Amino acid sequence: MHEVSIALNLLEIITTQCRKEGYSRIDAVRIKIGRASGIMPDALAFAFGAIKGDSIAETALLEIEEVPLTGSCRDCSAVFTTEAEYILECPSCNSASFSITAGRELDIIDMEVS
Amino acid sequence: MKVKVVTKILEANDRIAVENRRLFDHAGVFVINLMSGPGAGKTSLLEQTLTQTISQKTDLKIGVVEGDIAGTDDAERIERFGAPVVQINTGGACHLDANMIYEVLGDLPLVSLDILFIENVGNLVCPAEFKVGENMKVMLLSVTEGHDKPLKYPLMFQESSALVINKVDLAPYTNVDMTKIKKDALSLNPKLKIFEVSCRTGEGIADWIAWLTEISKKA
Numbered sequence: 001m002h003e004v005s006i007a008l009n010l011l012e013i014i015t016t017q018c019r020k021e022g023y024s025r026i027d028a029v030r031i032k033i034g035r036a037s038g039i040m041p042d043a044l045a046f047a048f049g050a051i052k053g054d055s056i057a058e059t060a061l062l063e064i065e066e067v068p069l070t071g072s073c074r075d076c077s078a079v080f081t082t083e084a085e086y087i088l089e090c091p092s093c094n095s096a097s098f099s100i101t102a103g104r105e106l107d108i109i110d111m112e113v114s
Numbered sequence: 115m116k117v118k119v120v121t122k123i124l125e126a127n128d129r130i131a132v133e134n135r136r137l138f139d140h141a142g143v144f145v146i147n148l149m150s151g152p153g154a155g156k157t158s159l160l161e162q163t164l165t166q167t168i169s170q171k172t173d174l175k176i177g178v179v180e181g182d183i184a185g186t187d188d189a190e191r192i193e194r195f196g197a198p199v200v201q202i203n204t205g206g207a208c209h210l211d212a213n214m215i216y217e218v219l220g221d222l223p224l225v226s227l228d229i230l231f232i233e234n235v236g237n238l239v240c241p242a243e244f245k246v247g248e249n250m251k252v253m254l255l256s257v258t259e260g261h262d263k264p265l266k267y268p269l270m271f272q273e274s275s276a277l278v279i280n281k282v283d284l285a286p287y288t289n290v291d292m293t294k295i296k297k298d299a300l301s302l303n304p305k306l307k308i309f310e311v312s313c314r315t316g317e318g319i320a321d322w323i324a325w326l327t328e329i330s331k332k333a
Contacts, residue, residue, distance in 0.1 A: 002208050002240045009123050021117055031123070038243050038269050086268035088301040096304050106243075108119040 006039060006106070007047035014111055015056050023113035026057040034067045034105035036085050041066060060111075069103030127244055130212035134219065134247025141224035143177075144330040145232060147246055149270060150254035151263075152236030155280040157188045158313035159254060160231055163326070164195040166319050174327055177227040179218060181210040181235050188233065198222055209240035212247055228330045238263070242270040250275040250329075257281045261291040264298035271299050276307040278322065283312040 010031065018026050033039050041064045048062050070081045073090035074097040080090065089096050122128065138145045150156050160178055167174045177198040180188040189201035200218045202210060215232060222230065232248060234241040242251070253274040255263055258281055264271045271277065277299055285292060292310075299306055307325070311318030 002243075005207065005211075006123055009126060013121055013123065013125070014119065017117065017119055017121075023115065023117075029119075036269065038239055086265070086272070086302060088298075096301055106123045108121045108123060110116055110118045110120075113115050113117050 003039060003043040003047040004051065006044060007051050010048065010108065011051060011055060011057060013108060014060075018056060018111070018113050021113065024056060025114050026060040026111055027114055028061040028063060028112040029057070030063045030065065030109040030111065032065045032067050032105045032107045032109055034069070034103040035083070036069045036100070036103040037106045039106060065109070067102050067105050070101045071098040072101050073098045124244070127212045130216050131245035131247040134212055134215055135249075137219060138224065138230070138247060138249070141227070143224050143227045143230050144332065145230045145248045145250075147232050147234060147241070147248035147251045148254070149234045149238075149241040149251060149274070150236060150256075151238040151259060154236070154254040154256040154259065155313045156233050156236070156254055157191055159278060159280065159311070159322075160233065161191060161195070162311075162313045162316060162319045163323060164192070164197055166316065166323055168195065170323070172323065172327060173228075174323070174330065175226055175228045177222050177224075177230045179210075179215065179222070179230065179232045181214070181233055183207070183235060198227070204235060208235055208237050209244050210234050210246055211244045215246045229326060238267040238270055242273045249332075252276045252278065254278045254280050255295065257285045257288055257290045257292070257295075261294040261298075264295060264302055268302050271302045271306065274303070274306065276309065276325075278309045278311055280311055280313055282310045282317065283315050 014026055014029050033041055045062055052058055068081050071087045072079050073095055075095040076093040078090055078092040090098050148156050178192045180201045183204050186201045189199045192199040200221045202214050251274045253270050309322045
């Protein structure tokens with residue numbers, strides 16, 4: 001729902017970093033979005049495309065890696081991954097005691113600059 | 115040329131949230147980020163909380179930040195109780211962020227408060243993702259919204275420390291399955307503290323205030 005404000009944060013971070021490194025153009029940026037982050041990749045890609053004009057990232061390609069939700073069971077130590085946006089119980093032993101180990105990401109990995 | 119960035123996209127927000135939290139801790143105020151969909155009764159819960167803390171003569175000092183896309187109706191409802199209140203209009207944004215809170219901190223007598231409620235914009239999705247510097251998140255769900263909400267909006271149920279189920283006086287007139295709400299919410303978050311209240315009749319508010327009094331002592 002707030003993909004535009006996420007895109008603005010992203011643009012601010014990468015343009016600042018690019019100038020700091022002494023480059024003048026961003027050609028590509030790679031980010032990770034967790035399935036349980038609440039952010040829709042398509043909507044974020046659209047928002048980024050809409051706001052990047054007139055910036056040093058004007059021609060930048062946005063590459064999104066989606067991270068599935070992964071949990072680790074505190075009772076039976078099973079590690080499990082799901083395509084869903086939430087986990088209710090360990091699929092091996094049905095325990096409700098587990099920790100989320102991946103799937104909440106909203107991170108920048110790297111970018112290609114010139 | 116490839117450049118490693120390795121930054122959280124919300125890093126700037128999280129940094130300001132940490133600073134807000136430092137100021138709250140310094141002032142000794144316990145801060146609750148209050149979230150729900152529109153119309154679940156966030157402002158009504160605050161009105162009932164103020165009504166009953168005033169009538170019970172508890173010495174709980176409550177302040178409120180009202181977050182809305184537009185208007186000052188909610189702040190006016192709180193002001194009637196003589197509680198310190200600040201209205202933030204997000205001008206379209208679907209959630210409050212840490213910087214919006216930072217900007218209004220100077221307008222609140224933080225040192226004299228026990229609890230500061232930050233009433234977020236009515237929305238079951240986005241507010242859960244933005245830290246504002248709170249000690250805990252509390253969410254409301256009203257029975258008229260239906261029992262399917264925990265599984266449709268899991269993030270907010272997972273991020274909250276307490277769930278207040280409001281409008282329980284209306285439950286007999288709806289097809290809501292209260293057991294399912296509680297079961298699904300606890301499956302998503304086994305540590306969730308659940309209150310069942312009616313802000314219209316005042317039912318259940320005493321337990322909620324007793325809990326608030328207890329947790330606010332931790333600040």
